[in-house]
Each structure stands twice: as C-alpha cells, then as structure tokens.
Amino acid sequence: MMSSRFVSAAVLAGLTASVMAQPHGGRGGEIPEIIRKVINASQKLRYSGKRNVEFQKGPDWDRHLEYVQKDGPKTRIEYPENGVFRGLVIVETERERRHYYPDLNQIEVLPPRREAMLSRLEKMFNRRRGRPIDIDVADGGTVAGRDTKLISILGPDGKPFQKIWVDESTYLVLKRVVYDRGGQAVGTSEYVSVDYRPKFGRNTFSLQVTGAKIVTPRNELDRLVAKMGFQGMTLPPKDPYKLESCRIQRIAGQSALVQNYVNADGQISLYQVRGALDPKKLREFSRGDFGVYCWQEGGASFVLIGDLPTDALRKIADRVTS
Amino acid sequence: MKRFEQDKINGLEMRLTEQELDKRLDSAGQQQVRTMLQAMPEEPLSLSWRSELNQVLAAKRDSKIRRRRIAWFLSPALGLGVAGALAVVTMFKTPEVRTSQISGDTIEAQLVASHRNSIRIADVTGVGLNSYEVIEGKNTSTVTPGSDLDGVDFGSL
Numbered sequence: 225m226m227s228s229r230f231v232s233a234a235v236l237a238g239l240t241a242s243v244m245a246q247p248h249g250g251r252g253g254e255i256p257e258i259i260r261k262v263i264n265a266s267q268k269l270r271y272s273g274k275r276n277v278e279f280q281k282g283p284d285w286d287r288h289l290e291y292v293q294k295d296g297p298k299t300r301i302e303y304p305e306n307g308v309f310r311g312l313v314i315v316e317t318e319r320e321r322r323h324y325y326p327d328l329n330q331i332e333v334l335p336p337r338r339e340a341m342l343s344r345l346e347k348m349f350n351r352r353r354g355r356p357i358d359i360d361v362a363d364g365g366t367v368a369g370r371d372t373k374l375i376s377i378l379g380p381d382g383k384p385f386q387k388i389w390v391d392e393s394t395y396l397v398l399k400r401v402v403y404d405r406g407g408q409a410v411g412t413s414e415y416v417s418v419d420y421r422p423k424f425g426r427n428t429f430s431l432q433v434t435g436a437k438i439v440t441p442r443n444e445l446d447r448l449v450a451k452m453g454f455q456g457m458t459l460p461p462k463d464p465y466k467l468e469s470c471r472i473q474r475i476a477g478q479s480a481l482v483q484n485y486v487n488a489d490g491q492i493s494l495y496q497v498r499g500a501l502d503p504k505k506l507r508e509f510s511r512g513d514f515g516v517y518c519w520q521e522g523g524a525s526f527v528l529i530g531d532l533p534t535d536a537l538r539k540i541a542d543r544v545t546s
Numbered sequence: 547m548k549r550f551e552q553d554k555i556n557g558l559e560m561r562l563t564e565q566e567l568d569k570r571l572d573s574a575g576q577q578q579v580r581t582m583l584q585a586m587p588e589e590p591l592s593l594s595w596r597s598e599l600n601q602v603l604a605a606k607r608d609s610k611i612r613r614r615r616i617a618w619f620l621s622p623a624l625g626l627g628v629a630g631a632l633a634v635v636t637m638f639k640t641p642e643v644r645t646s647q648i649s650g651d652t653i654e655a656q657l658v659a660s661h662r663n664s665i666r667i668a669d670v671t672g673v674g675l676n677s678y679e680v681i682e683g684k685n686t687s688t689v690t691p692g693s694d695l696d697g698v699d700f701g702s703l
Contacts, residue, residue, distance in 0.1 A: 277674055279667050290674050299673045309675070316673055323679070337673050344669070386669060402669050410663075411670030469679075475660060476653035484664065491668065493661045497653065505654035514661060529661040 255346060256359055258375060258395075262388070263342050265395035270295050273368065273418035279411030292415075293422060297338075298429040315431040322431040331436045335466035335486055342397075344490055344531065345377065358382075364389040367398040368415040383407050394420065441467040445483065448472055454481040454496050455522055456546050463543055465492060492530030492540065501525040517541050 255263075272293045278285050288307060293300040299316045303309035311326035316336050323332040348357050357377060364374030372389040379385045384407075389399035399414040442458075445467065449456045452472055459465055465485035473482045481496040503518040506527060510516045517528045517537035526544065528537045570576070668676055 275674070277671060279670050288675070292674075301674055312675075314674070321673075337668075337676075344665070400670060402666050404666070410666055413670050413672065413674075469676075473660065475656045476651065478653070480657070482660070491665060493664065495657050495660075497657075501657075502654055505652060506658065509652075509655045509658040514658065516658070527657055529658060531665075 258361060258373065258390070259345060259359065261395040262375075262390050262397060263346055266342050266397070267297050269394060269396050269420075270422065271394075271396065271418055271420045272422035273415045275413055275415045277411075277413045293424060293428055295424060295429060297336075300428050313431060315429055317429060324431055324433055324436065329433070329436050331431065331433060331438050333438060333440050335468055337468070337486065338488075360384075364399075367391075368418045370398060370418065372398055391418075441469055445470045448481060452479060452481065455524055457494075457496060457521070457526060457544050458483060458546075459485060459494070459540070459543055460545060465540065490531050492528060492532065492537070494544065495527040495529070497525050497527075498523065499525060501527065 272291075275290045275292050276287065277290060278287045280286075288309060289304050291302045291304075297316075297318045299314070301314040303312050305311075311324075313322075313324040315322045315324075316338075318336065321334040321336050323334065324330070325332070357379060360376040360378060362374045362376070364372035366372065367389045371392045373392055375388050375390060376384040377386045377388070383403070385403050385405075387401045387403075388397050390397055396418065398418065400412065401409050402411045404410050442461065445458060446456070448454065448470060458467065461467075463485075465487045468484045468486045468491070470481065470483045473480050475495075475497065478497060478499075483494040483496075485492050485494065500520060501518055503516070506516045506518055510529070514529050515532045515534045515537045517534050517540075519526050519541060526541070528541050528544075530537060530540075532540075664676075
C-alpha cells in the first residue's frame with residue numbers, strides 16, 4: 225500500500241512539475257494567446273501615431289521620429305520637416321513597398337517588409353527545431369497614454385532578448401526594446417501618441433510622383449557589381465525570396481557585397497567576399513542562432529545566412545546564378 | 547550405520563498391525579505412565595499474568611496502528627518530497643554556460659555579426675527605415691546618386 229501511494233504521489237507531483245517547468249510557448253505549434261492577438265492586430269488595426277526610433281550605431285545612437293499611418297496591412301510613414309529625412313515618404317502595401325527620396329526625385333520599389341519582428345516571433349513558436357523560447361507577461365504601465373501589458377520574450381538562458389509593450393485593449397505594439405546577448409539594449413521604438421480614429425485620404429497609401437525615377441534593388445545590385453568588380457551572383461527575380469536591398473560593406477577590412485532577401489518566412493543574407501572562408505568557423509560563430517551555408521566559386525566565397533536549417537539554405541544556394 | 551538402524555525401526559513399525567498397537571498401549575507400563583500423568587496437579591493460569599499479557603498485546607497493537615498512520619502520511623509525503631526536489635532541480639537548473647569565446651576580429655565572425663545586427667535592428671524599426679537606409683542617408687545632401695559606399699564601415703553596427 226505504501227509503495228503504491230508513494231509512486232502515485234511521485235507521478236502526480238512529477239507531472240505537475242513538468243507542466244510547470246514547460247515554457248509558455250516553447251513547444252512547436254503553441255503560440256501564446258497574447259502573441260497570437262498581437263500578430264492578428266498588426267494586420268488589422270487602423271491608427272495613426274508618432275513614434276520615436278532609436279538604435280545603436282557603433283558607439284552612438286541614431287534617433288529619429290516617424291509619423292505612422294496604418295490601415296491593416298497598409299502603412300505610410302513620413303518624417304519631420306526639420307530632420308535629416310525631411311520629405312522622405314514610405315508607403316507599404318501587401319504587394320510592395322515604396323521609398324520616395326525628394327532630393328533625388330527617386331522612388332525605390334522594394335518587396336513588402338511587414339512586421340519582421342512579429343513574423344519571426346511566430347516562426348520561433350511554430351518551428352519544432354531550434355531552442356525553446358518563453359514569454360513572461362506583466363503589467364506594462366502606460367505608454368502613449370494607453371494601459372499596456374509588458375511581454376518579455378526570453379531566450380533559452382532566461383534573459384529577455386526582446387520586450388514589447390502592447391495596448392491592453394487593441395494589442396498594438398506601442399513600444400519595443402531589443403537586447404543583445406549581454407542583455408544590453410541595442411534598439412527601441414516607442415509611440416508617443418496614437419489615434420485609433422484617424423482620417424486617411426484617398427491616396428494615403430499610394431505613392432506616385434510625376435517625373436520621379438523608379439529604381440529597384442536589382443538596379444543598385446547591377447551598379448555595385450559593375451563598379452566594384454564582384455560577380456553578379458544573385459537569386460533570380462522570380463525566386464520566392466525577393467531582393468530587398470544590397471550594399472557594399474566593410475567587413476574585417478575588406479569589401480563584401482551584401483544582398484538581403486525577404487519572403488514571408490523572414491530575411492536571409494547573401495555575402496560575397498574575395499578569397500576563402502572557413503565554413504567550420506562560420507557555423508561556430510552562428511552558435512545555432514542561424515543556419516549558415518558557404519561555398520566558393522570563381523575565386524570568391526559566398527555565404528548564405530538565415531533563420532533556416534543548413535539544408536534549406538543549400539537548396540536556396542543552388543538557385544543562386546549569375 | 548545410524549540410518550540403517552532407523553530404517554530398520556521404521557520397517558518394524560510399519561509391519562505392526564492396529565491390534566498389536568492397542569495391545570501395546572494397554573500394557574502395564576503404559577497404564578502406569580497414564581496414572582502418573584493423571585495424578586499431576588492441574589495448575590490454573592494466573593489472572594495477573596493474563597492481564598499483563600493483554601496489556602502487552604494492547605500496547606503492541608497501538609504501536610502498530612500509530613506506525614500505520616505515520617506511514618499513511620509519510621509515504622505520499624516522501625513521494626511528493628522526492629518529486630518536488632527533482633522539480634526544483636529541473637526548474638532552477640542553471641542554464642548551460644557557453645564557454646566558447648568568439649573572436650570578433652575574423653571575417654567569419656563579422657559576417658555572422660552583420661546578419662545578426664541586421665535582424666535585431668529590423669525588429670526595432672519594423673516597417674520604418676532600417677539601419678542601412680538610415681546610414682546611407684540618401685535624402686541628405688552629403689550623398690549623391692550612385693555614391694560609393696565602400697568607405698562606410700557597417701561592420702561595427
């Protein structure tokens with residue numbers, strides 16, 4: 225009798241403890257309800273507001289103010305007249321994203337960026353591979369005059385890698401802080417005011433400027449390849465991953481051609497550098513946070529990095545052509 | 547040798563009939579032993595001894611009940627305690643400390659850091675300007691169309 229009661233109690237307590245020890249949403253397919261509401265709200269809410277954005281840029285911080293107008297998946301962002309981005313307009317729809325640079329009289333046409341953070345968060349909870357994440361929900365006080373819930377998104381080490389303050393009534397993300405591995409904040413964005421009854425014009429979410437030059441990231445890629453002598457290796461335009469941006473970046477003292485691609489799953493980066501790289505070191509430095517696939521061709525090294533398994537990146541690499 | 551003799555006796559007795567046994571029991575010697583036994587005084591059991599025995603038995607019974615009661619509480623409590631201790635160890639287990647140090651000056655490390663920073667800042671900026679668009683500052687007079695960005699070190703972001 226004693227042994228059976230002992231075993232029963234131990235099993236009961238063990239089950240209770242295992243349930244308590246489980247992260248809120250760390251298991252595949254279990255997105256916490258509050259996160260699901262935030263994701264849904266991001267595609268449905270209608271509002272306008274002023275948002276402060278700050279992020280670390282080397283030893284300094286970049287700070288700027290944005291005027292945001294949002295109608296479901298459509299967004300328009302403008303910048304103050306007295307700032308460095310005066311006249312710059314961003315309009316994003318389900319199909320595309322446009323940046324208008326008045327000084328250049330140029331419109332860049334890009335793939336939609338959406339809320340990368342939310343899609344990444346959803347993916348983290350959905351995927352069965354990878355390390356578990358957890359959330360902690362607490363009272364967040366007031367942001368932009370609205371009562372909020374503070375959601376801390378915790379990594380496997382229990383440290384928050386991101387905190388978001390969501391409107392208790394609408395689930396709009398009113399503030400977010402992103403942290404590095406050491407727990408230091410590297411960027412924040414925060415609404416200082418928000419209006420849930422905005423008035424939008426007929427053309428608020430379209431961007432057409434007579435006489436403006438239309439450019440795409442592929443135009444810029446062609447220019448950089450020709451100017452800097454890189455190989456024109458790229459994913460084809462019809463690939464599910466769309467070229468969002470490209471640039472030359474100084475990395476460890478040498479020039480690298482960086483191409484960022486996006487699709488609904490998130491962002492991947494394609495780097496091209498001259499000379500050889502050590503794939504083992506790349507894997508070591510990615511520390512399991514990202515998948516890395518590296519290959520060499522024509523005297524250059526190519527590296528694909530993204531939040532995907534290495535096999536998936538290898539398949540994407542097979543589609544990279546000149 | 548002894549075993550042989552024992553077998554011999556057993557064999558002899560097996561061969562005795564019931565009548566022979568009755569005859570032997572009715573022998574003079576047997577009668578004398580019977581008379582002696584019947585003549586022995588019958589000693590009644592002492593009441594005080596019985597009482598002491600009952601008290602000892604009662605004490606032993608109470609002790610057994612107490613032990614059962616304690617066991618009734620202790621067995622699940624012990625189980626809960628063991629499981630609870632395991633749960634505490636599981637829940638408060640110190641996260642695995644990654645000891646490998648990353649040298650940030652290799653090109654491999656900086657490539658990965660570049661992507662990591664790009665993702666982090668994208669999380670902050672959302673659908674607004676990202677870090678590279680801010681740095682390029684295309685709308686400022688310092689950058690002209692088709693400007694060469696080679697001199698800008700983005701690696702430190």
